[in-house]
Amino acid sequence: MANIDSERSPSAGSDILNGLGRAFTKTWQAVAMPAAAVLVSMGCGALLLALNGFNGWDIFTVMLSGVFQDTRSIAEVLLKATPLILIGVGLCVAFRCSIWNIGAEGQLYAGAVATTAVGIAFPGLTSWIYVPLVILAGALAGAAWAAIAGLLKIYFRASEIVTTIMLNYIAIIATSWLVTGPLKDAAAAYPQSARLLREAWMPKILPPTRLHIGILIAIALAIAAYIFLFRSSAGYAVRVVGISPHAARYAGMSVSRNILLAISISGAMAGLAGAFEIAGVTFRLYQNISPGYGFEGIAVALLANNNPVGAIFSGTLFAVLRSGSEIMQINAQVPQVLVSVIQGIVILSVVGFGVYRFRSARPSE
Amino acid sequence: MKLKRRGFLAGAAVLAVAIGFGPAKAQSEFKMGLLVPGSVAEEGWNRIAYEALKRVEKELGAKISYVELHENPAAFENAFRDYASQGYQVVLGHGFQFQDAALTVAPEFPDTTFLISSSYVHEGNVIGLNTDASQPFYLMGVIAAKMGKGAGLVGGIEIPPIKQAFEGFMDGAKSVDPNFPVSTVYIGSFTDATAAKEAALSMISQGSDFVVPNANSAGLGVIQAVREAGTGIGTFSVYSDYTEVAPKNIAGTFVADYGQGIVRIVSGIRDGAVPETNVDFGLKDEDVIKFTYNDGADKPVPEDIRKYVEQVRAKIVAGEIQTRAK
CATH class of the missing domain: 3.40.50.2300 (Response regulator)
Structure with a gap:
């Protein structure tokens, strides 16, 4: 790289300037654009609140003071951030490979089901074995569920956008069937599974809050995914396949193997999110175990520009919004429908700025 | 004397926080919170609870608040804690599915009464409410x-x-x-x-x-x-x-006035009479369960x-x- 640049550049001084300029553009794109997306959506949200007779600024302060009120409320934000970061990180890997996995929601359910099935089946195990076992079960189930879409793409050229969406429905409805049928807790009137055995519960890291060890695992995996994507040859191959499958094939890289790898990694991360929800938060399987984390994870990855480390921050931001939506209802009586509209605006503007960045980053393609 | 900038900034920040967050509300205010598993905008189950809450506001002069949780069990515990930690004296979880979360949270907040719709539970300050049809x-x-x-x-x-x-x-x-x-x-x-x-x-x-x-x-x-x-x-x-x-x-009509039942129970709690068992509204509660004939x-x-x-x-x-x- 440096050689090519210095041949182009007339002097070393302007070389440094060019480098600085590039670094500046990169930082600008990584930080300023997402920030702009958030600001624009906040402006729209304030306008919408004003039209409905609320003072936008008051609501904003109520929301932030509620979200960061005490240790518990901050722990709740991190608790919500955990699945969002996990899914976002996984989707960064898939999206870098140009695999448009819209099925994280279904993969989360697959993971949740596997974790529940394993977590109620083996009494007598110690936590040291049982907790890793249920987590592993969730990750493997998520990966397997995603791999179905990957294999359909490889062998039948079926668009993963369509197949992953369809697999979402299957996973969600199958979960409903399981908790009303085979996995239903016989003692309960409400459709829910039996409670996970105590030894399968993930350890809490900030008692008395509900925050569990999952947030640390999520952050560690985000960093690991970054190293994989940008500092390893296997990750390099995933990215090359994403940018140009033909070039990848020409360079001797297996396109289908990398597709399968990328979609399985994203599925495993979504499965982990499901595993953590069961083994760390609810300890039972319910019909609506995810409030849409799988879809929000797409926005998390896009806002992070498909950078796994960035997903730590964008995932936390979306968790703040999510916590804030409950606070806005409880402390300011903003109706849930209005809160949903505001969340929608945030996601739209995030995606909108993402498309703009995508276009401007590749003018020649 | 030179004004210490850091001290001034800290003071301003504290002031801003104090103004922004407002002074602590008087302890005597009676507050009731509601958790519903869907939208109160639609007729039906959730609407019944919302209308009961509005009657508590009107008839008992309580400060009220509700949150729609859309069947997301992971959010139930936190919503109960949000209300209880803000000193709400009564929180109603509208549906059996809220029972587990209330039982987990309730021991931390002995001054709050947790009511659960369509439940027979009675454990400490968690009280089930049921309409016996x-x-x-x-x-x-x-x-x-x-x-x-x-x-x-x-x-x-x-x-x-x-x-x-x-x-x-x-x-x-x-x-x-x-x-x-x-x-x-x-x-x-x-x-x-x-x-x-x-x-x-x-x-x-x-x-x-x-x-x-x-x-x-x-x-x-x-x-x-x-x-x-x-x-x-x-x-x-x-x-x-x-x-x-x-x-x-139509030979006769049976209606259950759950709102009336809620107002009666909540006003009892306000006056210090927390129910000592779970509440099961039946024909004995003529203000709640009404059965009338159609003479036409x-x-x-x-x-x-x-x-x-x-x-x-x-x-x-x-x-x-x-x-x-x-």
Whole structure:
């Protein structure tokens, strides 16, 4: 790289300037654009609140003071951030490979089901074995569920956008069937599974809050995914396949193997999110175990520009919004429908700025 | 003397926080929070709780707040804590699904009473509230067996409260005539009025002359079917007053005024009288469970049967007749 640049550049001084300029553009794109997306959506949200007779600024302060009120409320934000970061990180890997996995929601359910099935089946195990076992079960189930879409793409050229969406429905409805049928807790009137055995519960890291060890695992995996994507040859191959499958094939890289790898990694991360929800938060399987984390994870990855480390921050931001939506209802009586509209605006503007960045980053393609 | 900039900034920040967040509210204010598993904008289950909450605000002068949680169990505990930690004296979780979360949170907040709809729980400050529909359904069964040849029951989804109500109906009918035929159908939906109507029409064609719904808004289909079948076929209006839809066929109306029940319980809690057991609204609670006759029907319930029903009602209230297996 440096050689090519210095041949182009007339002097070393302007070389440094060019480098600085590039670094500046990169930082600008990584930080300023997402920030702009958030600001624009906040402006729209304030306008919408004003039209409905609320003072936008008051609501904003109520929301932030509620979200960061005490240790518990901050722990709740991190608790919500955990699945969002996990899914976002996984989707960064898939999206870098140009695999448009819209099925994280279904993969989360697959993971949740596997974790529940394993977590109620083996009494007598110690936590040291049982907790890793249920987590592993969730990750493997998520990966397997995603791999179905990957294999359909490889062998039948079926668009993963369509197949992953369809697999979402299957996973969600199958979960409903399981908790009303085979996995239903016989003692309960409400459709829910039996409670996970105590030894399968993930350890809490900030008692008395509900925050569990999952947030640390999520952050560690985000960093690991970054190293994989940008500092390893296997990750390099995933990215090359994403940018140009033909070039990848020409360079001797297996396109289908990398597709399968990328979609399985994203599925495993979504499965982990499901595993953590069961083994760390609810300890039972319910019909609506995810409030849409799988879809929000797409926005998390896009806002992070498909950078796994960035997903730590964008995932936390979306968790703040999510916590804030409950606070806005409880402390300011903003109706849930209005809160949903505001969340929608945030996601739209995030995606909108993402498309703009995508276009401007590749003018020649 | 030079003004210390850092000190000034810190002072300003504290001031801003104090203004922004406002002073702590007086402790005496009575506050009630509500958790609903869906949207209060739609008619039905969640709306009932919302209207009860509005009545608590109006009649007891309480500060109220509600949150819609859309069946997301992971959020239940946190919402309970949000309210309890802000000093809400009463929090109502509207549905059995909130029971586990309330039991987990309640020991941390002994000054808050956690009410759970359609639950029989009573553990410390967690108190279940239930509306026992099996009692008015027992009365309906008595009337149907006294007046008709056979009855059909159209249920929404086979869940305990609906099954119990139907068992009450069958026990009531059998107390009059052990061989009185009662058939039951579950349409698998609380909204599909067409399916309810089809089920009712087929029951009528098979000889039922009383067809009674218990299927939320889908139940309207039963009322329509009975009206189309004409005179001789009777029904009861259940939970909502549909008398206008079939004024000639409806023999009686059962409505549960849950809001009134909530206002009574919550005002007791405000005055220091927290219920000592779980609350099960039944015919003894005449302000909550109301069963009335329709005098405008083609075949109104005759006076002698009304007298008999009144005796049965008294026995249920006295506990001499059990309408539901405990």
